[in-house]
Amino acid sequence: MAARDTFSAVVSFVAYGLLLALVWVRLAAPDVALTEAAIGSGVTGGLLLAASTRSRPTETPAAREKPGATLWLAAAILCTLASAGLAAIVLLLPEPAPTLAPQAAANIAATGLGNPITAVLMAYRAIDTLLETVVLLLALVGTWSLAPDRLWGGFPGPRHYADPDGVLSFVARLLVPIGILVGIHIFWVGSVAPGGEFQGATILAAMWILAMMAGLVGAPPVSRRWLRLVLVAGPAVFISIGLAGFAMASAFLAYPESHSKLLILTIEVPVTLSIATTLALLVAGPPERGPQQ
Amino acid sequence: MSAATLYGLCGAILVGMGLFGLIVHPQPLRKILAFNLIGGGVFLLFGAVARRGAAAGFGGDPVPQALVITGIVVAFSATALAVALLLRLFQETGRATLRSDG
Numbered sequence: 001m002a003a004r005d006t007f008s009a010v011v012s013f014v015a016y017g018l019l020l021a022l023v024w025v026r027l028a029a030p031d032v033a034l035t036e037a038a039i040g041s042g043v044t045g046g047l048l049l050a051a052s053t054r055s056r057p058t059e060t061p062a063a064r065e066k067p068g069a070t071l072w073l074a075a076a077i078l079c080t081l082a083s084a085g086l087a088a089i090v091l092l093l094p095e096p097a098p099t100l101a102p103q104a105a106a107n108i109a110a111t112g113l114g115n116p117i118t119a120v121l122m123a124y125r126a127i128d129t130l131l132e133t134v135v136l137l138l139a140l141v142g143t144w145s146l147a148p149d150r151l152w153g154g155f156p157g158p159r160h161y162a163d164p165d166g167v168l169s170f171v172a173r174l175l176v177p178i179g180i181l182v183g184i185h186i187f188w189v190g191s192v193a194p195g196g197e198f199q200g201a202t203i204l205a206a207m208w209i210l211a212m213m214a215g216l217v218g219a220p221p222v223s224r225r226w227l228r229l230v231l232v233a234g235p236a237v238f239i240s241i242g243l244a245g246f247a248m249a250s251a252f253l254a255y256p257e258s259h260s261k262l263l264i265l266t267i268e269v270p271v272t273l274s275i276a277t278t279l280a281l282l283v284a285g286p287p288e289r290g291p292q293q
Numbered sequence: 294m295s296a297a298t299l300y301g302l303c304g305a306i307l308v309g310m311g312l313f314g315l316i317v318h319p320q321p322l323r324k325i326l327a328f329n330l331i332g333g334g335v336f337l338l339f340g341a342v343a344r345r346g347a348a349a350g351f352g353g354d355p356v357p358q359a360l361v362i363t364g365i366v367v368a369f370s371a372t373a374l375a376v377a378l379l380l381r382l383f384q385e386t387g388r389a390t391l392r393s394d395g
Contacts, residue, residue, distance in 0.1 A: 083305045128363050
């Protein structure tokens with residue numbers, strides 16, 4: 001936070017994200033560690049790095065708007081109080097700690113899954129995950145709507161040029177096929193081991209972003225029908241199976257016990273594809289080149 | 294003091310630091326960074342609660358852990374939208390400031 005220019009601050013933020021991922025491993029939450037490293041540090045870091053480079057001319061004028069000493073002091077006192085209050089709560093947490101782990105363990109056999117986190121995400125609290133995929137989609141719609149009228153339906157983000165014999169192209173050619181395999185693997189093992197659709201989708205998205213940055217593939221124009229279909233496929237399948245739950249198991253998003261693993265997989269595959277596409281396009285940003293170019 | 298408590302305290306400090314950056318830093322991009330710092334702190338508090346709830350052979354309570362995964366993805370969506378708004382403001386006005394008279 002104390003770094004002089006925003007670019008350095010973002011680099012520190014990425015390092016902080018990776019350290020935070022190590023903390024999650026220490027807290028016995030490898031699934032969260034994967035998500036933090038992939039999304040919290042990786043994709044967010046890439047997005048902020050690009051933004052800090054593009055908004056660099058605004059830094060010097062903005063830095064002159066420094067707050068006065070009174071505001072600074074008041075903010076310092078307020079934030080110390082907030083931290084102290086939260087610290088007191090941490091120290092005064094009830095003993096023994098309340099936990100839903102036994103309930104999660106008792107019902108995990110019914111889901112056909114081996115990873116309790118995936119069971120929470122896809123079965124016990126599936127409505128959260130459904131809403132989350134919709135939030136991602138809404139963020140993308142919001143980002144796209146920022147395009148000026150004349151560029152609507154155009155290509156997202158600036159065009160990337162890279163030396164075809166350069167390091168970036170080489171890394172992209174070498175890493176992307178491996179990365180895609182790793183992404184699919186992380187997604188697939190998510191049912192029994194740390195991993196899952198968000199982590200896998202992020203790796204797939206990162207590979208697409210890398211290929212776009214190296215100029216190997218271009219971003220598709222946002223008006224393409226297949227693109228829109230891929231984007232809504234995940235939430236649409238999720239909602240349909242959720243509604244089918246009324247007929248099959250008498251509740252929204254309830255799965256009949258005999259088919260739960262199959263149904264969860266049927267949801268997960270399109271959701272992973274939709275999330276990967278949405279994440280990559282969120283990083284690419286609103287359309288900046290007209291549809292005719 | 295257990296590791297969970299220690300990391301919970303780290304989370305509390307992170308929230309304070311992020312809140313301070315959000316108020317004090319004039320650049321919008323720094324504010325977005327600070328917002329993510331607050332998020333990290335809140336998630337760590339969840340992590341501490343989850344770790345304390347270790348039972349039934351699991352290293353932590355899976356429910357708060359799954360909530361954190363959802364939270365990280367939602368925080369990313371909000372960040373991406375905020376960055377897009379910021380870049381558009383810069384494109385439109387040539388400046389990126391939150392001053393109302395600017």
